[in-house]
Amino acid sequence: MTGPIVVINPNSNQAVTDGLSRALEPFRLGGGPAIDCVTLAEGPFGIESQVQSDEVVLPLVALVRRRDDASAFVIACYSDPGIDACRSVAPVPVFGIQESGVLAALARADRIGIVGISSLSERRHRLYMRRMGVLGRVAGERALNMSVDETARGAGTFARLGEVGRALMGDGAEALVLGCAGMAVHRAPLEEALGIPVIDPTQAAVAQALGAVLARRM
Amino acid sequence: MTGPIVVINPNSNQAVTDGLSRALEPFRLGGGPAIDCVTLAEGPFGIESQVQSDEVVLPLVALVRRRDDASAFVIACYSDPGIDACRSVAPVPVFGIQESGVLAALARADRIGIVGISSLSERRHRLYMRRMGVLGRVAGERALNMSVDETARGAGTFARLGEVGRALMGDGAEALVLGCAGMAVHRAPLEEALGIPVIDPTQAAVAQALGAVLARRM
């Protein structure tokens, strides 16, 4: 029997984990692997700074080691914290949502745009995409400049997403990646409003995990 | 209701289509979209040359236009023939197995290797990967130099896959893409033998199609 795909929310905000789980409901299919969304108890309430991102690495490694029933892991924070460390200890594939979101978008368009939460993360994302060797296909990143909390809640979020999305289209983006784990609820309406593919990175990572897990069944 | 993912075998060899369908069996899940594998009647019996690859473009476009029930398309020939044309007419996502196979491998390793069928295709693949902007992560391509038919049948295929795979590992590859639509049956044993991820590109494309289709359900 195939073990679950374990999706880890590295912050300790259970509401975020619950939102992830709802966004992944369509990926729970008859006969397919379970999709377990878990909260990293040791994580900060939100991950916004570099130091917070580094704080979760060792707890993530410990969790990955503990969950030896998993068939794959997804680290559901857009900084992909601990991706190298978790990969070095996991016997199964580990997906980071930034990497997966970007790769999924590259299958849908030539030049992509990143909708960030805060412009403070732009540099971190850029370094990561350059490390991936795909920066030549990135039209740009623009930030909502709202807090994670606001984006989760605020009524103005969708309007702001539209604004930022259109600005990225002006920069040349032909598909967008939502640069945050908690905005899946806006994916479809934004895609509808803008007329170009919009990728939720957690869904993208889970689809890739599903692909890896199901391929092993043949 | 979600329409089927339509996987098109652009050559007219039904045995290849049947093989694809078997390789995709694990991706047919309860509540998920159907996965329809269809043969392009107008295609040549096998696609090996550039001209054969170009011959199928218009028939593919016609098929894509006809199948307006599809929720996504997969073009299951490693040259990704007609990918631009099909995308320009399809109202739903179109995936090429070369592009999808390469992107899936990039989520599993830093440098990847391509196991080609014939060294005659190496240049075509290289140009396509440079167009994708990911050539910097390709350790190399090496060919089995067997006919598609031989690879489908021949007892020596697996041994040759091992040889070529190990040579690519020597070139620096940390994951492999099978550069052909019809070798899924060898994926798992080769992965086992080599100890690094091996990607079947049709499975990879279907996983990405599944991701796009399921995301629309939320």
Place this chain on the structure above:
Amino acid sequence: MTGPIVVINPNSNQAVTDGLSRALEPFRLGGGPAIDCVTLAEGPFGIESQVQSDEVVLPLVALVRRRDDASAFVIACYSDPGIDACRSVAPVPVFGIQESGVLAALARADRIGIVGISSLSERRHRLYMRRMGVLGRVAGERALNMSVDETARGAGTFARLGEVGRALMGDGAEALVLGCAGMAVHRAPLEEALGIPVIDPTQAAVAQALGAVLARRM
């Protein structure tokens, strides 16, 4: 005796072919190869979409096979349709005007700009230039957004060329490529008006064909 350089207009508009022939008149020199401009009878009246571009590939291959007297071929549509297929069957060099135009411009300036006809082609050209590995030297592409027909005829064309050319200079372009087979008549006046090199891609391709053909005489 050296055979003719065969310049193929892949659309079926004879007026375009006649214009090409006039633009190439200066390249018909005493003792040099003939320059035959031919119309692809099977082509659409104009090539604007991806599908139209793909429609001409097999007829081009057939024509190339038929014209075994040619010393070189030039495919005179800026999408370079069928370039790979024609090269795979021709025993003599085949030049595409996009590739040749871009390479000619790179010998005249560091960063180049492309004057497109329609912004719908921008993505196609970008993918082709990335495939060529030269995108790092492209300052940008901007489109006239006039129909091929209008550009061939309209009085406003030159004014619009000036506008678009100056905008590309603002983007950093130090030489321009006219991204269309039928604008040679504007080349010299535009170069004069802007003060930077302007390349007609058909002339560029024929010059390169001439170079290849003449080199064989020594």
Place this chain on the structure above:
Amino acid sequence: MTGPIVVINPNSNQAVTDGLSRALEPFRLGGGPAIDCVTLAEGPFGIESQVQSDEVVLPLVALVRRRDDASAFVIACYSDPGIDACRSVAPVPVFGIQESGVLAALARADRIGIVGISSLSERRHRLYMRRMGVLGRVAGERALNMSVDETARGAGTFARLGEVGRALMGDGAEALVLGCAGMAVHRAPLEEALGIPVIDPTQAAVAQALGAVLARRM
């Protein structure tokens, strides 16, 4: 009336200039521009080191300023000495044979190889091709490691060219550039022997100059 294309041999060896002139004989066509091959009197007898290459810059600039009848210039030394300075003072196009040779090869094959004279120049050529932004298409450079004089004269030159050319094909080269002004005589036989395009860079530069000059006649 169109002025001559002035081809400058930056070394003071008249025999080299005479060889250049013979190699360019096929480019002298009825009604076309004259092709004047001139020797830089102030140049060293041969240019092999970086300092020798720098020594000819100011004399080249002076010559370019003097020859105000030229319709284009070609600097016929594979280091392209003084190319930036000459371009900054010439009112007409200036072509360097390294740049032109490389660009001509890129129109004939995807990956190219450079046949150098001495491995001491490999670094200089690499820096120049990286500056051009085309290093991603260079399979490699390999040197004859014979003196310019030997290559001009020696019976073993052709055999050595074949050896080096085949080694470059092993590196992935699909076309070759002769990395020296004086080997045109070997171009056709080498192309014949290896079965891939071989470019003489001076012929390539003159073809490009011809293209620029003739285009102005329309």
Place this chain on the structure above:
Amino acid sequence: MTGPIVVINPNSNQAVTDGLSRALEPFRLGGGPAIDCVTLAEGPFGIESQVQSDEVVLPLVALVRRRDDASAFVIACYSDPGIDACRSVAPVPVFGIQESGVLAALARADRIGIVGISSLSERRHRLYMRRMGVLGRVAGERALNMSVDETARGAGTFARLGEVGRALMGDGAEALVLGCAGMAVHRAPLEEALGIPVIDPTQAAVAQALGAVLARRM
């Protein structure tokens, strides 16, 4: 008064710190800043794995916060652990020895080679250099495949350095970076033996720190 340059050895092996301090003795000049070499008490005895590298990040951040007298920091482990986090909290420049070593080598040669300790780190270094955008100038990395301890002590180290260095020269390296904090003692003899520049990365980082600190005095 200028505060000290604080060089942090992120492992808890005091002998390594002492060796660093000796290697930096020439950089302690009259009137210049002090160079304080400190041991990270919380670090593992050696840093070889990805997880060990991640373990030191938060202790490094704490140390950087504590040492508010520093005029600059150097993180003296070739993985540059915690470089992003330390930079995000330090009010003064922070240098990582990998980054500094590579940049110093780029000022001495066109293509560089990395002498690693273990081939297990090759991928980590490659990702870091791609993130830096300089991978195009890296001829390769080859490992001694000795433990850090062995390299610090073993008589065979120098011989092995010579072997690996020569192999890298065969790959095209024109300067070498010692990919480890503790091999400064071999720098000069290896440079002498191989005839190309050899960079000790800690010395390189301290020189850059010195540059930053002294520039502020004017």
Place this chain on the structure above:
Amino acid sequence: MTGPIVVINPNSNQAVTDGLSRALEPFRLGGGPAIDCVTLAEGPFGIESQVQSDEVVLPLVALVRRRDDASAFVIACYSDPGIDACRSVAPVPVFGIQESGVLAALARADRIGIVGISSLSERRHRLYMRRMGVLGRVAGERALNMSVDETARGAGTFARLGEVGRALMGDGAEALVLGCAGMAVHRAPLEEALGIPVIDPTQAAVAQALGAVLARRM
């Protein structure tokens, strides 16, 4: 005993040399090498054009040959004139201030901006940085468009530096390089005003020279 670091001002304006010497005063430390600033008598009064830059190459080579007491050379003109030639004859390291300034900035920020004197040099700098392979990390270059003389003297220089620096920050620059040998006096105030690192390239080159020279003492 270690010889002096010889810093060559390639123009013949002694006031510039004197300014360099003052800017380097902090780098003259007890027990460290002397830092000799010398004027190239044969140089033009200022180097602004490509030809002027080429004019100083041979005199620089002669000076480098003459000063056999030097432990390292710095060529203190932002075009790095003669860098290849001087390196080919010097038995000790030669640093160019453009190369050194850019590399120093890359150790301080991800994307850098260049403050040029005149927009006429932008192309020359771009070609040089592309040759270095680091153009992907350059956010842009913007020029003061004042003469060297004005910048050395004029009261408006600092205000203009601020304007240009802020515009580069808008382009994405996170550190700046002063693209001229004579603006060290503005470095600290500009860094203070803008809040990002500002690099004086001559100080950067001398720091790197110091690093190379001091490393040899161990």
